[in-house]
Amino acid sequence: MSSSVLQHVGNKDFTRSTVVIIGAGVSGICMAIDLLRRTPTRNFVILEKGSAVGGTWSDNRYPGSSCDVWGALYSFSFEQRSDWTREYPGQEELLAYLTGIAEQYGLYRYIRFNSTVKEARWDDDELLWKVQVAVAGAKDSQYQYGYELRTDFLVSAVGQLNVPSYPRIPGLDDFTGKMMHSARWDWGYCFEGKRVGVVGNGATAIQIVPELAKTASQVTVYQRTPNWIVPRLDQPISALQRFLLTYVPPLRVLKRVVLMRFKEWTHDATTNPDSRVAQRAKALAVSSMKSQLVDKPELWDTLIPSYPIGCRRIVPTDDYFHALNAKHVDLETCHIQRVTETGIETEDGAQRDFDLIVLATGFRTIEFLHPMRIYGANGCSLEHAWRDGATAYYGVTVEDLPNFGMFYGPNTNLGHNSIILMIEAQSRYLSTLIGAVVEAKQNNQSLALQPRSEVVREYNDRIQEQLQRSSFADPRCNSWYKLDNGRVTNNWPGTVVQYQTAMSQVRWTDYFAHGSGQATVEKKKPTYIGRVKEEMFVSNTTLTLGVVLAAGGFYFGSSRGWKW
Template sequence: MAEFNAARRVGNLDFTRSTVVIIGAGISGLCMAIDLIRRTKCSNFVILEKGSQVGGTWNDNKYPGCACDVWSSLYSYSFEQKSDWTREYPGQEEILAYIIKVAEKYGLFKHIRFNSAVQEARWDDTNRRWNVKVGVSGAKDSQYLETYDLETEFLISAVGQLNAPSWPSISGLDDFSGKLMHSARWDWSYDFSGKRVAIIGNGASAVQIIPELAKSASHLSIYQRTPNWVIPRMDLAVHPIQQALLHYVPPVRWCKRAIMMYIREMTHSAFVDSNSLLSKQTHKQATDAMKSQLADKPELWETLTPNYAIGCKRILISDDFYPALNKEHVELNTTPIAKVTETGIETEDGDTREFDLIVVATGFRTVEFMYPIEVYGKNGRSVADVWKDGAMAYRGVTVEDLPNFGMLYGPNTNLGHNSIILMIEAQSRYLSEMVGAVVRSKTRGEALALTPKTDVVRRLNDTLQEQLQNTSFADVNCQSWYKQADGRITNNWPNTVVQYQKDLSYVTWADYEVEGADAEQIRQRKPTYIGRVKEESPVSNTTLVLGALGVAAVVGSYVNGRRRR
């Protein structure tokens, strides 16, 4: 066997061999790649991206009004904090620009193969490696080859939970002769100004799209199945002076991020425990905001008030959704849709409306993790069989019977109260430690396989499901993308981010089946402490003093500059 060099990136001669393969070039995939370079000192990896740009969901979702529902101060990597966000809740284009900039800074583009979709992955029990089948698209790329096989020692899924659009099963949808588009596949070549528009759905995407469509459409009909809890966004522009402080005086940025992290963690009970005081206060805040913004339309109050616990479905934040419903040319329709006709939509009461554009804002196939990729682990067992009763993973990152496999933003790691990036960084740090063990074995010309023990995975999942049944997510009065049709919650984490980070701050080798090189030695290892990023605590007094001095210096300079003018 030729000598292996983990620092050498994959080139032409070894195009079909890579130590690590990452599926997806979104926030998760890029974070994993950066950790491989920084923590594992491994550059022998490939990122397979089915799209033509980095960004993941922030490249896919380009609809009008698309923005983050987490404070911008928390929506960047801890090791690459962005100081010049223009708003407290940044828009899609600004987030995508940040992600591209990070990919450029860390030299990740040379590792990415765009227009490359993973179709299947099979574990080779004999050679202890994955065989990944890749489909190639794109007008030019597909001229070289349409499919190829890629071998790797470690496979990491970074496809996320919000990547495959979910289309509703409405009769006649394909017969519509006007313009039809999904919110996650927006066509900006189409001008909706002056058009009659219908939007099916009223979830997170819809409440951002509706105010934008209402500005120029001649008529807008919103087809609502069930109401959602909406709380005020209270979005603000970030003043250039604040941007300067955040950039030139890092302690100020660290302090702002720590405070916002702390606040977000404190709101956990509002969205998870319906009996908590904070949940009741949030309930009142949402109800009062709706009534004040729809003071002229009290007939809509009951229609827009959910009958389930706040937090059971994704909480929506908006300052302009309710004002949009106040417009004369905007109507809310709650009668179930019977069918889509060639020219419009017919509801079950026989009412038929004609439209030029129908926007489907019905979310994603969230409980089908990794869809439509087919994965086969030990002894050819499919992940479909592993997850026949619902997706589950060891602390959300590794899966039974899938050796040398990891996930980012996997089962039961979604949040309702804080930034998912805080979870992703913990997962990436954890997986990089496991990859490191495999890389060290490969350097010696040996193969190592790590698989979470089935009994451990199931025990942890049983405990997790018991906790989840006592949360707002389990309210039987709502069906959300957090859970399956049978009520099992497969997407959400019931506790705080800090608790999750603590759970992943150790690699407990005894929880894994180990095969290959140094197997016995690894089995007997004590848990390896890998640490975590600590951002939730108030910063030190020294940091506060430096921040205060920095604020005084910048403000003083600004004032003096104004006086000289």
């Protein structure tokens, strides 16, 4: 931020904080709650670039936006919701859940909306972070355009899916119709009766297309690479079940435990293409697709991937193939040559005209923390440190970044289970590190913690070796999980339980401590912080019974077109 824009604010409580959290989504909310529950500090700030809490569930408001993980698992263990209206909640319901939790824990007093972090720089002498904040919003910007916020500990809760990725297609700016990215949906535009082109066929497009197909006059989906798509088995949750889950808590706990165990069991489907569960998932994907595309068998081969299941995200849906089966919905597999003033031209010279082009092209996933500029110890830029790919100790602490933590960082993404289960483990771990810094500060001491280089290197080498043996590294497919050189930077190779177990204690010897509180930390024995054990105490018989009972609640009628 240039000095001409930066204005120094005199209110020390406004510009000085013990902890700064960047982002008010799922991770930022979890971190703030753990600061309240596990540390003595109340001097923390949450900087949110938008005007509402919710993160991805505030940004992604496109038609059909919903979770692709069961709601029973996509919720905090300490704030489980009993009254989800569907097994897979929609965006509005998820946002209401997060908003309610922010209100319940009184987090709004700590949040500064319309506040974007442009740069964060570690001061080696003062042992603190200097965070440059840009302020937006008509009223907020009347006070100052930006300011410097100094903090002892900096936490990034921006995640991997927050900056839209726009395709590099020639002529993209030449289109004179309406164009929007899925993560920047304009609900002021009515697509009823319109001709719509959808660029992309991943998890987002598969949710959008069925909704567009309901009222648009023509929908064309531009597919570059097919995905493995499995039935989602979504359904409304009856009033009776919601009543029982609310007033008979053991049933809610049992449901979550059974689903947790089942999801962990499916881990092999995403990592080992030769496993039995992977083969079953593959067969299920093919049979369900063929049964729903009865009127367009010519698309079958086009929609069956040639790469192993699991190396790209497995996408669940109940209605995408039904939409493709409609007469007014087309699948285009010829590569896009360019965007014209009126539509899209493919490499075979064919052109289609559109009123609306939807860019369902995902996010800039491998550029963690983009576009923030981060400078750590000795002025080392994070961009330079990660020039060969992002690395972090268990995805949360970074070499050369003292008193820094991040959520949903490198190698913490999942292909089989709820990311909230990972986030809670990360929040417990980081709150323990922050607690040590706060304790030192209470004793009028300074303390800076950063992971040792050899520890980070050994950890990264170990998980990369595991990842190279997994489906994620398969050279037959490209995905947002990995770099062009094949190195997997996004995914965790193991199960959730394995990650939670690894994060259940802080080994202080993994960290280099400096400051006047150094000696205290160096004497510390490992701190056991535990984990949430939600997969335990359920036998395989109970698991099987639970899955059968759950499956019995789903509608498998011929109107769905599924054959099992």
